[in-house]
């Protein structure tokens with residue numbers, strides 16, 4: 077299990093670096109990220125959230141109804157198409173615990189990425205998975221869902237997190 081960074085943290089604002097080659101280290105990192113994500117629990121996790129500045133994210137696109145988990149590992153993901161239509165979803169973030177706010181994003185996105193076998197993939201996401209993959213790719217660019225909120229609301233959430241971190245530091 078890896079420690080998930082809590083906002084505010086400069087590492088959550090940095091732009092992650094492209095992955096040069098998919099090797100055993102990347103496979104081990106993907107396993108660590110999936111284990112950490114399931115334990116949180118969450119449906120997505122980006123490498124910068126565990127202080128690894130690589131462009132890699134994991135998601136579990138298990139459709140709500142069927143039980144079989146479907147872990148996905150996206151390396152160097154890029155949004156190559158977005159729908160005109162937009163969706164609003166009440167988002168949360170494992171790096172900003174217990175805070176939720178409505179965020180509007182394109183309802184559908186097409187993403188191209190490299191998978192753990194080094195194969196290039198390209199897929200269209202809709203629904204919660206469109207929201208999730210955009211939320212995770214934002215993490216790779218140092219962007220958090222609170223960056224889409226009004227400054228006052230963002231500051232309120234940031235102050236709550238600073239208080240939480242002070243309390244955690246005091247143990």
Ligand SMILES: O=C(O)C[C@@H](Cc1ccccc1)[C@H](O)SCc1ccccc1
Nearest residue numbers: 118119120121167168169170171208211
């Ligand atoms: O912090 C993260 O990146 C994990 C996020 C991913 C996410 C945020 C908003 C909307 C969809 C995905 C979540 O904390 S994972 C927790 C979760 C679980 C079910 C539905 C929404 C969020």
Ligand SMILES: [Zn+2]
Nearest residue numbers: 168169170171
């Ligand atoms: Zn997040």
